Each structure stands twice: as structure tokens, then as C-alpha cells.
Amino acid sequence: MEIETLLPALAFYLFAGVAVISALMVVIARNPVRSVLFLIMTFFSAAALFVMLGAEFLALLLIVVYVGAVAVLFLFVVMMLDVDFVELKQGFAEYLPLGALLSFVLAVELIILGATFRIPKEFVAQTPITADVSNIEAFGRVLYTDYAFFFEAAGLILLVAMIGAILLTLSTKKDVKRQKVCEQVSRTPKDGLKRVDVKPGEGI
């Protein structure tokens, strides 16, 4: 086999294999933090597959949005909420037969659907990707021109979300501890250190 076809095929099977295995690990890992880390691994492999398809913009989006924002949010939630996943998974064996039956029916239905359904040809890839322009550049050309209105409106939506988050979480009550930057910055070792002469066997 030619090296030009062998290398992409190797890379595809490598990335696809890693994606499938780490996706499996997301489900079966006992520690939820590990699950999230495997999820990030899955996203990365999927992003690599997108790059191979020539969709580098989607690949970047996947990394920036899913790895950068969503997965980190998951990590926060998993670490902050005390969810007992072992307890959640109890009764797994009990429901296994029913679950297996349902997933079997679903799989059969999907196979029948996939075998019979044809997407109309005229709706597939209507606008051909021009070879001379990378798709990041193609997005850039329309995002701030044809789609300027949507871009600005989306920015305003984010602003509304930010106002909302601040309004709902910022507390102005007096008994809430808050950061005083001025005091923190003007602190000297003199204020923070205290020398205590500890006698042997007494403690503080």
C-alpha cells in the first residue's frame, strides 16, 4: 500500500480507537473525576478526526467550547457536589435484562431506519467548500459582514446572561465576607507574621 493512503488510515484508526475506548471509559470509570478526564480525551480524539476531514474550524470549536468550557464545568460540578456514584449505580444488575432488551429493540430499529432511509441528494453539501480558502477564513469572511447583526445580537445575549448571573449571585449584605484588594495588597510581612516563643512540651 502507498504511504499516502496508509498514514491517514493509520491515523484514523488510532484516533477513532482512542475515542471509542475513552468513551467507554467515561461510562465504566468508578471515579467521576476520571470519567470527566476521559470525556476530555474523547473530545480531543474527535477533534483530531475533524481535522483529518478538513473541518479544522469545527475541531477548534470542539476543543475551545467542549474541552475548555463544558468539560471544565463538569469537573467543577463533580468536585463540588457530593454525589455518591457507587450508590447511584446500585440496582444495575437488577435492571440489566430490561435495559438490554430495550437497547436491543432500539438497535434493531436504528438498523432498519439506516437501511431504508435515504437523504435526498439535492440537500447534501449544497455549497461546495472552495479549495483555496480554509474554512476558518471562510467563516471569518461572513461572520463580521453578512452575519454582523447576529454576531452583535449574540454578544448582547451574553451580556444579558452576565447581568443575570451577577444580579442573582452578588450579595450586598453586610455579613457576607468579601475580598478587600486594597488591604491585601498593602499587607506587609510585619502584619502577617508573629513570632511566638514556644516552650518545650507546652504548645501554643
Place this chain on the structure above:
Amino acid sequence: MADFGSNMAALLPEIILVISGLVLLLVGAFAGKKAVPAINLTIVGILLLVAVLVLLRIPDAALSLFDGALRLDALAVFGKFAALLASALGLWLAYGYLKTDKRLTTEFGVLILFAALGMMIMVSATDLLALYVGIEMQSLALYVLAASNRDSLRSSESGLKYFVLGALSSGLLLYGASLIYGFSGSLRFEGIAAAIANDASVGLVVGIVFLLSGLAFKISAAPFHMWTPDVYEGAPTPVTAFFSVAPKIAAVILIARILFDPFLQMLADWQQVVIAISVLSMVVGYLGAIMQRNIKRMMAYSSIANMGYALIAIASGTAGGLSGLLIYMVLYAITTLGIFACILAMRRAEGMVEQMDDLAGLSRSQPALAIGLTILLFSVAGIPPIAGFFGKYFIFLAAMQANLLWLAIFGAVASVIGAFVYIRVVKIIWFDEPPQQDFVPVSRVQAILVASSATLMLPAAIWFLPALYEWSEIVALSLFAGG
């Protein structure tokens, strides 16, 4: 296609709204607590000013902006004017109420301002993306407003409930939109209409059903109404007043535009869906309202039923239906604002009155308020000499002209059942034995709103109906001629 500059010029009202919102947000951040009432009043003023500006800038012919993303036509002008006016009055009402409770914040007004901006985009959207952007801008502001009373458990609960279910409905809507895009190859309404004229595939019908499900959630039509009673009850009352008027107008106009503009050729496909939602809403709304003892929950069910009537007008699929819809929505908005002004005005020394039975004796301690509320309740029940009757009349007329006689009869029967709900409140106000305590005097804002909305409903003020009718006719014909 117009160039960028003239596109922006056509969006002048929206741009004024955005800039003033940003400036006032900054002013609020630096000026401290003292400036809060003034800022909120300024926002009321700006909303009214922009509403007038929208009216002054009616274009001679429908303007297509940003390559077909938005359209500035008679329907958009009508919708923007109604939504802005309703938002301004809603904020004014909230201002009067929250100021006495010392719970007013700068952000409250700014969020209503941005919600109004979202509504302006919604009513002029002729593109699935613009439609979604408008809905999200409005919804995000509403989620926060519902939860804005952070010290109340129920307010936080209602905000969370609204947010989670709202996100779900946005998902349905987007799924529908993506199907429509996939099967028509265009996000623009023009492109969709062209694709339908060419060949309407089954995929489009599935897309419309999902899109309608998402939109039905936004106007709280059954069977997507589950959130409404809890959110209406839990949210601060002035926020509930705002919820039940301005967003409804915008969403109903949006549904009318998308169904009457690109999808009119598929009338037979979506008509049955709209009829089903409409019948369910009337039944669920009125039967649910009979069970309620809390007046805010009752109003929630009442708004579900009222959306059922609005959907009858949409189901007719004619210009007459659209004009009837607009008249109905305006009358509904005036009545609902008036009723909520009454609800806000009914305070006893120990706090707000929310249970219906506590209204007993209102006619003795505050006869003027009782008369106003009675007129408004008769209006929303649709009893003939009062204006609310004409709203229903035009809708039934449109349904009959579209060969939907049975639906009109069903609506009429449902409104008889509904009359029970409203007249029961009237009975409590006038005939039940009052408890010991008297009501606190009504504040000025509420008095003005109750008085003016009740007066507009009276047969004596019938002069405004022909004007409204004429305007709605022009709007309806412009959409049907141009679409």
C-alpha cells in the same frame, strides 16, 4: 439588498435601546442606590420614546434588512409598538410596587429593556437564526427576572423551573429549525417559501411540528403549559404582570409571521396541529382555573386559555384571522395589565393579598378599585358590552370564514365555562362577608393603570376599537399581500 449603513439606520430604535441600556447599566454601577428609582423611570421613558419613534418611522414599503434576516413592515411596526408599550407599562407598574418594598435594582429595569429588545427582534424576524436570537435574548432576561427576588425560595424555584423547561423548549425549537433548514436548504423565510413551492417534503412537516412545540412553550399553550402556574405564582407579582403581557404579544406575532409567511402553502399540514393546541389550551386553561384559590395561579390558567383563543385566529390562516388576532392581543394586554395592577393594589397591612377569598369586602373598603376590577374581569370573560367581547367576536368571525365553525362554537362554549371563573371573583368582591382588616390605600401608579384600562374597556370608550380595527386590517393585508 441595502448596504450596511442603511440597514443600521433602519434599526435606529433598537440601537437607541442598546446604547441607553449599556449607559444606564454603567450609571447604575457607579451612582449607587440613590439613583436606582431615577434610572428605572428613565428606562420607562426610553421605552415609551422608542415606541413613538417606531411609529414615526413606518416605512412606505416593507424593508428587508441584513439580506433578509429582519423585515421592517407594518406587522413588525405593530408588534414593536405593542411590545414596547407593554414593557414600559409593565416596568412602570413594577417600579411603583418595588420602590415601596425597597427591592428595586438598576438591573431590573435594564433586563426589561433587553427583553424588549429581544421582542423587537422576534416580531421582525424573517430568518430562523434571527428568530432564535430574539427569543433567547428575551427569555434569558425573563429567567433572571423570575428569580429576581433572591430571598424568596419560591421565586428562586420559579426562576430555575422556567430556565430548565425554557432550555428544553429551546432545544425542541432548534431541532425543528434544523430540520426545516435541512429539508429546505435555507434559513431565510423567502428561501423556505421557495423550497416549499418547489416540493414540500415530510421532513418539513416534522420540522414545523417541533418548531411549533417550542413556540407553544413560549406562549404557554397546552400541552406545554406546565411551567406557567408555578412560575406565575413564584415570581414577584410585577414580574408576573410583565410576563403575561409583553412576551406573549411578541411570541404570538412571531408564530403568526412564521406560519403565515413561509408556511402558508402548507396550511393543511399545520392547521390541525394549531387547532389541537388551541382546543387543549382552552380546556386545560379554564378547567385548571376553576380549581385555583390563588389569584396569580388563576391568572396563569386564564392566560393559557386566552392563548387558546389567539391560536384559533392563527388556525384560520386568513388575513381576517391575523387582524382578529392583533385586536384580541391588544385587548388582552390592556385587560391583563389592568387586572395585575388591581392585584398589586390589593394589599392589607400584613402583606400582599394573593388568595381569592381574601378579596371579600373589597367593594366596601375600596369601591373604585372593585368597580375597575369588575369591569376588567367582565372584559376578559367576554361579556358583550365590554370591549373584551369584540376581541373574541373577531376571532370567531375569522374562524367561521375559514370553515372552522365547530372551532368557533367550541371557543364560545369554553368562554361560557371561563365566565364562571371570572364571575366567581366578582361575586367574592361584592357579596362575601369581609374579614376584619381593611385594604391599604392604592398607590398612584396602580390607580392610574386600573382606571385607564378599565375605562378603555367600557362601551363609552368604544371609539378606539374602529381605529384599532383599521390598523390591524392594514397590517394583516400588508403581510398577505407582500408574503
